[in-house]
Amino acid sequence: MNGPELKALVSDWRVATLIILILLSVVAIFPHFDSQGNMVSNLQYGLDLQQGSWLQLEFRAEVVGFTTDHPVDEFIANLSKKLDAEVLYIDPTHLEIRKYYSQAELDPIFTAAGGKLTTYQPGVSKSTSEDVKRILENKINTLGTKDAKVNTLVGMNNVARYIRVELAGVDMKQAQNLVGKQGKFEIRVMTTGNQSEHVLFGDAITRVQNPSQSPAGSDKWGVGFTLSDAGAAAFQQVAIKSGATADPEHHELVMLLDNKSVFSAPLSTDLARELQAGSTRDLFASTGSGKTGSDAATNLEIHLRAGALPVDVSIAGSGGVSAPLGERYKMMALLAGIFALITVGLVIYFRYREPSIVLPMVLINASEIIILLGIMSLIKFQLDLPTIAGLIAVVGTGIDQLVVITDEILHEGKVPSPNLYLKRLARALGIIVVAAATVVIAMLPLALMDLSTLKGFAIITILGVLVGIVVTRPAYGKIIMQMLSK
Amino acid sequence: MGMGLIKYDIEKYSPKQLVIIPLVLLAISIVLLALNMATTGMPVTPGIDFSGGTAVTVITPDTADQIRATFSGYPLIDVSEGVSNGKFLKFSSMDDAKYQSLTSLVTEKYPDAQINQIGESFGKTLQYQAVIALIFSFIGMAIVIFLAFRTFVPAVAVILSAFADMIMTAAAMNVIGIPLSLGTVAALLMLIGYSVDSDILLTNRVLKRQGKLNDKLTGAFQTGIIMTSTTLAATAALFIVSWLGSVQILTEISAVLLIGLVFDILNTWLTNAGILKWYALKGGIK
Numbered sequence: 100m101n102g103p104e105l106k107a108l109v110s111d112w113r114v115a116t117l118i119i120l121i122l123l124s125v126v127a128i129f130p131h132f133d134s135q136g137n138m139v140s141n142l143q144y145g146l147d148l149q150q151g152s153w154l155q156l157e158f159r160a161e162v163v164g165f166t167t168d169h170p171v172d173e174f175i176a177n178l179s180k181k182l183d184a185e186v187l188y189i190d191p192t193h194l195e196i197r198k199y200y201s202q203a204e205l206d207p208i209f210t211a212a213g214g215k216l217t218t219y220q221p222g223v224s225k226s227t228s229e230d231v232k233r234i235l236e237n238k239i240n241t242l243g244t245k246d247a248k249v250n251t252l253v254g255m256n257n258v259a260r261y262i263r264v265e266l267a268g269v270d271m272k273q274a275q276n277l278v279g280k281q282g283k284f285e286i287r288v289m290t291t292g293n294q295s296e297h298v299l300f301g302d303a304i305t306r307v308q309n310p311s312q313s314p315a316g317s318d319k320w321g322v323g324f325t326l327s328d329a330g331a332a333a334f335q336q337v338a339i340k341s342g343a344t345a346d347p348e349h350h351e352l353v354m355l356l357d358n359k360s361v362f363s364a365p366l367s368t369d370l371a372r373e374l375q376a377g378s379t380r381d382l383f384a385s386t387g388s389g390k391t392g393s394d395a396a397t398n399l400e401i402h403l404r405a406g407a408l409p410v411d412v413s414i415a416g417s418g419g420v421s422a423p424l425g426e427r428y429k430m431m432a433l434l435a436g437i438f439a440l441i442t443v444g445l446v447i448y449f450r451y452r453e454p455s456i457v458l459p460m461v462l463i464n465a466s467e468i469i470i471l472l473g474i475m476s477l478i479k480f481q482l483d484l485p486t487i488a489g490l491i492a493v494v495g496t497g498i499d500q501l502v503v504i505t506d507e508i509l510h511e512g513k514v515p516s517p518n519l520y521l522k523r524l525a526r527a528l529g530i531i532v533v534a535a536a537t538v539v540i541a542m543l544p545l546a547l548m549d550l551s552t553l554k555g556f557a558i559i560t561i562l563g564v565l566v567g568i569v570v571t572r573p574a575y576g577k578i579i580m581q582m583l584s585k
Numbered sequence: 586m587g588m589g590l591i592k593y594d595i596e597k598y599s600p601k602q603l604v605i606i607p608l609v610l611l612a613i614s615i616v617l618l619a620l621n622m623a624t625t626g627m628p629v630t631p632g633i634d635f636s637g638g639t640a641v642t643v644i645t646p647d648t649a650d651q652i653r654a655t656f657s658g659y660p661l662i663d664v665s666e667g668v669s670n671g672k673f674l675k676f677s678s679m680d681d682a683k684y685q686s687l688t689s690l691v692t693e694k695y696p697d698a699q700i701n702q703i704g705e706s707f708g709k710t711l712q713y714q715a716v717i718a719l720i721f722s723f724i725g726m727a728i729v730i731f732l733a734f735r736t737f738v739p740a741v742a743v744i745l746s747a748f749a750d751m752i753m754t755a756a757a758m759n760v761i762g763i764p765l766s767l768g769t770v771a772a773l774l775m776l777i778g779y780s781v782d783s784d785i786l787l788t789n790r791v792l793k794r795q796g797k798l799n800d801k802l803t804g805a806f807q808t809g810i811i812m813t814s815t816t817l818a819a820t821a822a823l824f825i826v827s828w829l830g831s832v833q834i835l836t837e838i839s840a841v842l843l844i845g846l847v848f849d850i851l852n853t854w855l856t857n858a859g860i861l862k863w864y865a866l867k868g869g870i871k
Contacts, residue, residue, distance in 0.1 A: 147699070147834075155707060261707070271688050271700060414681065415707035421697040424644065431830035439822035446818045450811050485771055488823065488838045495819030496779055499812035503786060506808040530789045533733040537785070538778030540725035544718040545774060553771050560775070 108581050117574040121466050124473020141476040145483025145552070148429045151246075151267040152274035152419035158223045158231075159199040159411035162258045164192050167214030177212045189224045192217070197227075197410050220258045223410055225251075228259035231410060235264060261415060271419040276398075284402060285355045286334075288341045295353060298337045303330025307403045310396030313383055320392035321385040322400045328380070335378035344371040354384070356402045362386070362395075432487040439491045440465060443498050451505070455582045460501045463575045467497050470566050471559065485556035493563035496538070500531045500567060501575055508576070514583045524576045531572060535564045593806040595858060596799045600866070603859030607851055611749045614756035621759050629755050632764030635712035637705035638662070639676040639687065642833060643695040646670055655694060659687050671831020678705050715770045722777050723751070730781065734788060742860035743784040746852040750780045753852075754845040763841060768834040772841035779816060780849040783809040784857050791861050798865050802858055809853060817846050 108114055130140040146153050167174045171188065179186040182205075184198030196205075202219040209216040223231070228251040239247040246267035253259045266274050284301030306325040313321055326334060337343075343350035347365040354362040362384060366374070373379055386395035420428070444461045451457055468490060475482060507527035508520060515523060538560065545557035595603070618628040633640045647655075649664040652672060660677040667673065676687065684702060691698050703711070727744045734740045751773060763769060790805040791798070820842040827835035 157704070157707065260710070270692065272692065275685065275688070414702075414704065416701075416703040418699070418701035420699045423697045424642070424699050427644070427830065428832055431826055431832050431835070434830070435823045435826035435835065438826055439819040442818040442822045443815050446811070446814050484832065484834050485768060485838070488768070488771070488835055489775075491819055491823045492775055492779070492816070492842070495816035496782065498815040498819075499782055502808060502811050502815065506811075526789075526793070530786055533729065533785050533789075534782035536729045536733075537726045537781050540729050541722040541774055541778035543725060544721040545771070548714050548718055553767055556771050557774075560778075 104581065108578065111577050113570075113574040113577045117463075117466060117570055120470050120473070120570060124470045124476075127473040127476040128469075129476070142472060143475070143479055143481045144425070144429070145481040145486070145555070146265055146267065146418075147420050147425065147484045147552075148432070148482065149267060149425045150270070150420060150422035151265065151425075152269050152271045153266070153417065154264045154274055154414060155416040156262045156264065156412040157415040158221070158228070158260060158262070159413055160195060160197045160221075160223045160227075161200065161205075162189065162193055162195050162220045162222055162224055163205065163209075163216055164218030165194055165209065165214050166192070166217060167212075169213045174212060174214055178208070178214075181208050181212055187224070187227070193224075195224050195227060197223075199411070220256060220260075222254070222258040222260035225253050225257050225259060227410060228253060228262060231262060231412075235262070239264070239266065262412070270421075271417065274419065275414070275417065285358075287353045287355060288337055288343050289349070289351050289353065290341050296337055296341055298352070299326070299330045299333050301403075303327050303333070304403060305330075307400060310386075310393060310400055313385065317388075318392075319385060319388045320396040321383050322396050322403060323381065323383045324403050326380045326382065328378075331378040331380045334382075335374050338366065338371075338374050344374050347371050354399070354402065361402045362399050428484060432484065436468070436487070436491060436494070439494050443494060447498065447502075450502075456505060456579065459575060459578045459582060460498060460505075463501060463571050463578075464494055464497050467493060467563065467566055467571050470570070471563055474562060474566075475559070480559070481555060483552060483555060485552055486559045489556045489560040489563065492560065493567075497563070497567055497571070500534065500572055503527050503530050504572065504576055505579060508579065509583070520580055524580075527576070528572065532568065535568050538564050593803055593810075593854065595802045595806075595854075595862065600859045600863035603855045603862065607749060607856040610753055610848075610851070614753045617756040617759055618752065627765070629758055629765040630762075631708075631712060632766040632769075633675060633701070633708070634703055634766040635708045635715070637678040637703050637708035639679070639684065639700065639702040641674040641676070641691055641695075641701075642699040642831070643672050643674070643691075644670050644697065644831065645672055645695060647672070656687075656690070659683065659690075667831035667833070667836075668829050669831055671833075673831075673833055711767065715765075715767070719770065719773060719777075722774050723747075726777050726781060730785075733785070734792065736792070738864045739788045739792060739861060742857045742864075743781055743788055745860070746784050746849075746857040747777060747781050749852045749856055750776055750845055750848050753848040754841060757844045757848075758841060761840070761844075763837055766834070766837060768838045769841045772838045772845070775842060776845040776849070780845060780852075783812050783849065783853045786812065787853060787857055788861065791865065798862065802862070806854060806858075810850070813846055813850055813853075817843065820846065 109118065128140050128142060130138065133139045175186050175188060175194065178194070182196060182198060182200065184196055187195040187197065189195055202216070205219065206216050232249045232251050235249045236247070239249070248265040250263045251259045252261045252263065264274070284304070286298040287295040288298055289295050303326055304324055305327050308323040310320055310322050312319060341350050343352070343366055347368065351363045351365050353360050364385060370379070370382070384399060386392045386399055440461065443464065444457060447460050448457045471490060471493065474480070504524065504527040507523045508515065510523060542557040542560045545553050546561060548554070621630065622628045649666060649672065652664050652674065653661060656674070660679055661674060662677050663675040665673045679687065688700060691700060726747060730743045731740045734743070754773065754776060758765070758769065786809050787802075787805045790801050794801055820839045823835060824839035824843055827839060
């Protein structure tokens with residue numbers, strides 16, 4: 100192909116669109132070396148390709164449909180008492196019960212309260228699930244986790260049964276501690292021997308700061324926190340009564356989470372003196388120096404926050420990948436992708452034995468992958484293992500359709516006249532559009548449902564098909580014609 | 586520009602001869618699925634994603650027996666071995682406290698492990714949704730095919746071929762021991778979409794092109810077999826790499842796709858072509 104021909108080809112709008120999209124995609128992916136010399140890009144990796152954990156939490160609550168002859172307020176109050184649970188009015192026909200009961204358990208209770216249970220759906224209302232999402236996000240964000248996602252899975256009936264938390268760079272144990280359950284936090288003070296006395300519960304803590312160094316820049320770590328007025332008064336009173344202000348060393352303060360000690364330390368002499376004189380609301384718990392101290396401070400902060408959710412949750416599923424395994428999966432996926440392109444190229448070469456056909460096919464195929472990765476970088480879509488399987492399937496089926504185009508155009512081995520070429524290209528595109536429509540339809544249920552990790556896979560497969568139909572197939576039709584008519 | 590290796594001699598065989606092999610295979614597959622249904626309650630044995638339980642992947646030189654000893658206090662159902670030292674452990678469901686202690690033991694003993702745990706009720710929800718997805722996906726595909734061809738027999742032939750692909754693949758999964766998981770459901774859905782493209786090519790060529798029937802069938806085969814071979818090549822590449830690298834989910838997805846594509850060749854060029862030939866001989870194609 101000579102200069103003017105190449106120019107004509109590139110300026111064809113189909114080919115030009117493809118080239119522009121490839122360039123934009125490369126910019127969007129932005130592969131570059133970071134300051135440590137590692138290859139990085141804008142691609143976001145799912146939790147199976149990097150260190151991280153996920154938790155799927157199930158709400159221990161239900162949304163029920165109801166009818167009653169009584170005034171609704173009265174009915175709700177009555178139910179709430181009988182169920183020993185918070186009962187929320189959602190709309191004129193639905194209530195949210197913030198405690199787990201089976202439908203069989205609820206039926207008689209509704210009847211006794213003067214109403215009727217009409218529908219039963221485990222989960223919470225959309226607005227409650229959003230509250231929980233916000234609380235969890237706050238909790239996670241204050242820890243400075245670099246990449247956290249909280250997704251509520253709201254069904255078509257506006258009831259959310261699950262909430263999914265994804266934490267990059269956090270291991271399973273930490274993740275479970277963070278969101279798995281509501282902790283009961285308590286501070287006690289040692290009295291005599293092994294005895295201790297209650298000082299306050301977690302609800303008296305109004306504010307918790309991030310771990311900090313005290314004095315600043317000293318590498319001595321700790322967490323500052325603030326008590327309510329009542330909490331501060333109780334703290335002063337018990338500290339004096341127990342003798343902690345007079346003899347701090349023998350009357351340590353103990354912090355308990357679910358009755359397990361998570362921190363203990365004596366009052367500092369300054370604080371002991373201060374408490375003799377009056378109550379204080381601002382406290383600082385020192386956890387030690389160096390990395391141990393800073394790690395302990397991070398954990399203590401989680402504990403202090405204890406973060407009560409409005410609804411109990413149970414862990415419905417969880418998982419995590421370590422950094423080395425994630426790295427290994429990433430390598431394998433890359434290898435598989437390259438290997439797939441090469442084998443597909445070989446099969447095509449075996450069929451056509453003509454570099455001017457094989458080369459454009461393989462390049463078009465690779466360009467589809469680049470464009471898809473570009474779109475993923477742009478919309479911050481996470482690349483995970485099922486998505487990679489989808490991408491590799493795009494390689495396989497993308498080539499299929501290029502074969503259809505080639506064979507239709509080359510029907511009976513002769514290069515057709517421009518008129519006939521257009522007719523045949525249209526016929527090939529007809530076959531391709533039907534095939535593409537079936538793939539899109541087949542993947543649509545998965546893309547719309549929240550079937551865990553498969554949503555991403557389905558969306559990428561659909562996107563792949565669309566990019567093929569709209570951009571790369573028409574461009575290929577043009578390129579192959581140009582190649583063959585030289 | 587021919588591929589001389591495979592000869593597709595459709596001329597020699599009657600439609601009945603063409604469809605008999607796939608029909609027998611389909612019948613055997615249905616029996617196998619029914620047997621599995623009778624013994625386990627599900628046509629395809631569900632994996633941990635649907636039945637609930639814990640899956641642990643570790644890369645370790647420890648033997649399966651050593652691993653069994655390590656986890657003797659836990660409901661370990663199965664230890665399977667990959668190639669490069671990959672070990673895949675499966676535990677049945679356990680309560681939260683037991684699971685927490687398992688997590689501790691795994692992280693202590695194999696800090697680089699991957700853990701996935703699915704609760705029983707969550708698994709049930711996933712399974713229900715997966716079944717719904719499969720059904721809707723199949724119905725959606727059938728509607729597209731009907732809209733595209735608007736003739737009854739050819740459309741049914743395509744749908745029947747896709748149906749046979751799924752059934753035979755599911756039966757083969759049982760025989761080989763690949764469980765139904767989120768990954769393999771994804772693979773089955775891909776098959777619904779992808780297995781029909783060679784059928785569409787075949788039907789399109791036979792219905793819409795001029796020429797002798799046998800020439801059209803042979804021509805379609807030339808193109809169609811390459812289409813399936815390229816997809817086979819890509820999935821084979823994925824299978825080999827993920828199998829050697831002990832990436833279980835990719836190994837399972839690609840294995841199911843490979844099996845499905847092989848059955849697809851059979852169903853497209855025997856079942857679908859057989860029915861089309863019968864339809865043409867009967868005078869359905871002018």
